[in-house]
Amino acid sequence: MSEATEQIFALVDVNNMYVSCERSFNPKLRKVPVCVLSNNDGCAVSRSNEVKALGVKMGTPWFQMKDLARQHGIIGLSSNYALYGDMSQRIMTILAEYSPNLEIYSIDEAFISCRGLGGLWTSTTAMGQHIRANILRCTTMPVCVGAGQTKTLAKLANFMAKKAPLFEGVCDLTTMSSARMEWFFTRIPVDEIWGVGRRISTKLNAMGIDTVQRLKDASPSAIRSHFGVVMERTCYELQGVSCLAMEEVPPARKEIVSSRSFGELTRSVDELSEAVTMYVARASEKLRRQHSVCSAIHVFVQTNPFRTQDPQYSGGKTIPFTDPTDDTRVLTGAAIQGLAGIYREGFQYKKAGVMLLGLIPNSIKQASLFDTEATRQSSAAIMSTLDKVNQRYGRDALRLGSAGIAQRWSMKSTNRSPRYTTRWEELPTVTAN
């Protein structure tokens, strides 16, 4: 493979992101066991190394670890997402200086494409160490860097960088000897691989595939027959065949959810309404920020499933819009009306939320043929004509474009419960042959 075409991915990941943020603003928290808790101080969502060493798993309810916390002086902090988001931005800004090809994967992770950076650094490891030192100096946040020929390998390398001190926070698989790599891969459990969760690892284990090396050595087609195309890709990626590309422009969301559990149970429809109103405000703000409109809103409520002694209820309703909208008032009205339909007396509610469904980019809606019922029908007529022509003269004999954009729209309600999917295709401009 020529150097020009060989791709190297680097994954930069903040260590214990939320805990590190808290520590960066309160140095007294360094060296003591800390965890950051979810909404209502429910579960541990970020743990310091000391807490991890005590065996506390991700998502452990705080009340279950109270004894342990007392024994070892674990500090539990309420989460502060504004702070974490801000810190994330600062880190991503620094990372953007290293490569024009940056994919922000989550609040605490980013992929960097090292294509074309070969001349700038003596090695990928050197670049990784520079990134580490730079971010630590500017933000006090510790990060680890992993590099590999594929995203899955870069993730794995990052895991190794975090676990094995000898890497000093940076692990580059692209320059590691295959013997050494195999030494590591036979010692890493298969469930550490990106895309292998609890269910799949159980099934893999039963098949005798318990380590990274075993999955790497497996036949991708056999893996596909048992687990589907996603696992097949993972298998290829472990072998160094890149199946997952960089996504530098984050795709617009296809749905937006806003929901919360309540600190205290409630029976009151007024309280539920108040909560739902807030959720709609939050969700529709996100909707407008990504310049989309939505074609349906779903509102749901539920009781506390953990209180098995209580009567349980979970209800939801989807309200469609003839004219897709981003208007908070319209959305709120629909949600409150939906809520009235699903609210039942005699239950203690623990959670409520809304989902915005069938999201369409504004540009598409404006350029589209279905702003009104009439144009929507004519759109359908055009499409059916096209289908007939194409059927007679062969597939793709004719395509339609309207200002470069036409789309088939599927927002269909069936006799069963309607489901709103976002599916629009851009067709190229008219070509006849």
Next chain:
DNA sequence: TCTGGGGTCCTAGGACCC
């Protein structure tokens, strides 16, 4: 007593049409 929130993608199988 106390148990998070926000997403995506894939597949099996039914409905429907020709």
Next chain:
DNA sequence: TCTGGGGTCCTAGGACCC
């Protein structure tokens, strides 16, 4: 009218991620 096969679309639900 009956029968069958193939293609496509759709939904529900599973699995995963951070």
